[in-house]
Amino acid sequence: MKKYFILIVVIFSFFVLLQCDKDEDINYPTNSKIDLKLPSNFPATKFNVAGYEPTVYGVELGKKLFYDGRLAKDNAVACAFCHIQENAFTHHGHSISHGVEGREGFRNTPPIQNLIWLDKFMWDGSVTHLETQPIIPITTEVEMDETMSNIAVKLKDDKDYQRLFTIVYGDKNITAERILKAITQFVSTMISADSKYDKVVRNEGASFTADEQQGYTIFKNKCATCHATDLFTDQSYRNTGIPYHPIFKDEGRKRVSGKDEDFLKFRVPSLRNVEYTAPYTHDGRFQTLKALLDFYSDGVVDNPNLDPEFKKVPGKVGIPLTETEKTYLIAFLKTLSDQKFISNPAFAE
Ligand code: HEC
Ligand code: HEC
Structure with missing residues (x-):
């Protein structure tokens, strides 16, 4: 009787393992490029998209990160906390920014729109590259107060992220560079030209x-x-x-x-x-x-x-x-x- 029991457990385990193996071999969809529609009445773009060409899953990943509170120390202050869509991605009702634990900055949140036409970012032009921009809110004490490496630790066991990072970058490793590239892809698609x-x-x-x-x-x-x-x-x-x-x-x-x-x-x-x-x-x-x-x-x-x-x-x-x-x-x-x-x-x- 005991022998049969062990045999059943062994066979069962074998099938469980087989299932796990299957998970590893998931067929990931191929990732295709998105063609940005540049409005005919706009001047030439400033941002060199080489290396940041938006792709279907790159943008999806960037969007997921943009809306994820875990990018902040308190797991609550996402980019979208201050950049609210119905207010053209500004922080309605707030003169100056409010970050983790209600800490106050000293500037008003600008809209996120038509960024690929901009040369420099922020009210004083202190940021010169779109890709490095998110590092500022993420690491600023009064905004998200987090580190890039800790974000990677917090997200690494999330199955959705594992899937998206694999589709976009070939494996599930989460690095600062990959996070920033995906956010850049997402925000560069935010074009407002239909007024x-x-x-x-x-x-x-x-x-x-x-x-x-x-x-x-x-x-x-x-x-x-x-x-x-x-x-x-x-x-x-x-x-x-x-x-x-x-x-x-x-x-x-x-x-x-x-x-x-x-x-x-x-x-x-x-x-x-x-x-x-x-x-x-x-x-x-x-x-x-x-x-x-x-x-x-x-x-x-x-x-x-x-x-x-x-x-x-x-x-x-x-x-x-x-x-x-x-x-x-x-x-x-x-x-x-x-x-x-x-x-x-x-x-x-
Ligand atoms: C000399 C350049 C200049 C002229 C002329 C000018 N603006 Fe401005 N405008 C600015 C600057 C710079 C700011 C930002 C000021 C700040 O943040 O303190 C601004 C801010 C604004 C804002 C606020 C936008 C926001 O997102 O906060 C509005 C609205 C605006 N201007 C409308 C106008 C209108 C309407 C006129 C014409 C009557 C005008 N401006 C003329 C330079 C100018
Ligand atoms: C606590 C509120 C807050 C959070 C959270 C926040 N931002 Fe901002 N964002 C701001 C403020 C305030 C500015 C203007 C800063 C300045 O001028 O010094 C800004 C500026 C920007 C700009 C520049 C826009 C321009 O026209 O120059 C971009 C792009 C941007 N944020 C994207 C993001 C992204 C991506 C995230 C998440 C990683 C994020 N923000 C998180 C408040 C916030």
Whole structure:
């Protein structure tokens, strides 16, 4: 009797082992490239995608990492915690960023969109390569406060990751480089170019209302030097006469260059999806577009670095705007909203 029992156990174990072996030999799907559709009204891209060509599973892996709280020390603060899709990947309701344990940073979360057209990243251009960008939030104490090697330890037993890393990179090893490459693939696919404005300028059957058209005309006269091209930024750093923040002490581009002439200069932000990305500017000090335009018109503070664009009207600093002009401008800015982008399942969790 005992012999039979042992025999049954042995045979059973054999089949269990056979099953395990099968798992190892899973037929993984082949990974194919994704062709990014570059909008015809955009300027040339800046990012050299060689080595980062988005693939179906590379992007899927990048997205999974983007939404995974385990990239943070507290296992809760994912990239998507601060970059929320319905707000064009900004942190709605937060002037400055809040990371692990509610720790506060000193800057407003910018949207993640059209990154492959950008030359440098962050409000002060301190990051020059898209691939290295995620290291900053991951390792910053007030953001995710984690290390790349510990992330690898936390994820290595996760079957979904083992599968995805194998499909994308050939084996299940998780390394910092592989994590960063996958996130880069994912964020480089986040293109927003389907607003009403785009449909008007590309002649895709849309047209501006009278108010929007008025706003567009004012915009071209008073705003488009800095908010230039269909990206709505010339990617330069400018001093808009915004008063220095006594608590955050953010010196802007000077933090990077060390030069006094860069004091309080910030990267001109794109205005795409600005309807969804309140609050505004580098420290989110303006809650509404109206408040920002009131500032441009009447709040600009003169200083040695103030941009010449804000000194065009003799005897006044700023960009004088009437209340009606502000209404028109806001109507125009809302034509930059891309409903499809903020609801696209390809970018959702
Ligand atoms: C705690 C909130 C927070 C988290 C978490 C976070 N970010 Fe950010 N992100 C920010 C802030 C704030 C900035 C602007 C920083 C600056 O200008 O110095 C930023 C900037 C960026 C930029 C630059 C955008 C541009 O236009 O220059 C990218 C890209 C980005 N984050 C991607 C990510 C990714 C990927 C992750 C996850 C690995 C992540 N972020 C996690 C708050 C956060
Ligand atoms: C001299 C260049 C310049 C001009 C002209 C200019 N802007 Fe700006 N704009 C900037 C800079 C730089 C910032 C970021 C300032 C900061 O973060 O402190 C900004 C910020 C903004 C923001 C906030 C966006 C965000 O994501 O936080 C809006 C909206 C905006 N500008 C609209 C306009 C409009 C409308 C006009 C025309 C009336 C205009 N700007 C003219 C340079 C300019």
